[in-house]
Amino acid sequence: MTDKKQGKIRIQSQEKILLAAQDEFITNGYKGATVQSIADLAGLPKANVLYYFKNKENIYHAVLEQTLDMWDQGIGDIEYKDGPKIAIEKFVSSKVLMSFNHPKSSKIYAMEIIQGAQHLKEFTRTYLRKWVREKSKIFQQWIDEDRMLNVDPINLIFLIWSSTQHYADFDNQILTVMNRADYEEEDIEHVTQFLTQFILRGLEIK
Amino acid sequence: MTDKKQGKIRIQSQEKILLAAQDEFITNGYKGATVQSIADLAGLPKANVLYYFKNKENIYHAVLEQTLDMWDQGIGDIEYKDGPKIAIEKFVSSKVLMSFNHPKSSKIYAMEIIQGAQHLKEFTRTYLRKWVREKSKIFQQWIDEDRMLNVDPINLIFLIWSSTQHYADFDNQILTVMNRADYEEEDIEHVTQFLTQFILRGLEIK
DNA sequence: CACATTCCTGACCAATAGAACAATAAATGA
């Protein structure tokens, strides 16, 4: 993750830089982002940014790492012992929460995948593939036990991912369409309820 | 759309350029894309590309226009007279079809929105907002007539958009997770069935 | 206090960017 001994100034500056970099990479993509622009957003001279991170690629890697940490840390796990109802309620609500609370991480991730997952090939091929396989198995068990309808678990996972992340990645569109300036606190609860209920019905779980 | 009288050479070259540009904009974003790279992909000298499109911005606008045309042309409309079952079957299947047949358009659009909809503010504020309002009204009618469950029509639309577009925007991730090289013809039917049935159940439409 | 180490930054550089331009080559049409 992070390395070496860390002074407090070092950490502060690095955090400022990473926040700035996240914004810059979202709005301009990896190639379009400029170190100068990141430096400006962070309120530091460019040379200082390059002092903390050797080069642009390094900054991006740090941002991505942050993003992946968020992913598997904030994600409510799907556990067999919970049973399908509780498991889905947990999973959907934690995904929705993450979309509303950390939309930027979601966006960085989405852009990376859309653009061909150049820097995340390894992550998807190993970690993510394994995760999907494991969770699919759990869903299949519940199906075999007649605790939920027989649907393809993989497509189910995709549906949950997409419908929840949509509120982060497409927040601009959603807010514009709804003629609103920002999300409100109650939107989180509203969306969670809507998606949870909808998905439970789709699986005929009572 | 396009302007002025058109020679056939002009049209051919423009199409080559737009195809190349689409790829370049997807992998590198607007700012990261270079005219040189577009020219190389199209097999033309840079100066020739700039002869057909005055500048980079113009190329991007043409690509976006193409994308929007695709959007409202390929979209199966939601019509009251169809009733909720047929309407949703039509709409979902046309959206899925578009995701599988024109993933690049979907990606261009997705990136534009994620990055802040800089070039699409007008489209979302006018066209899209109106579309959502109209279709919401139709859903609400069906709800009032007890032909489907009482869910928030707007969130329903978002769910359909997100779950269908996911197969285009995140095709890399999906294929990697499923350990496959490409989508097959039968995937389209499979996904369409899955999503249609799932959504109909979610709305308690028989 | 002296020294070493870490931190910070202005100045600089080669490479690449978008775009204008000028000079041709084709095509067209009267």
Add this chain to the structure above:
DNA sequence: TCATTTATTGTTCTATTGGTCAGGAATGTG
């Protein structure tokens, strides 16, 4: 046929890019 428009491209210009570097400031340590 020949003049006029259209198509094509090598060259050139200026701005910006990622990244280096030398040297100074700050901080710590004995």
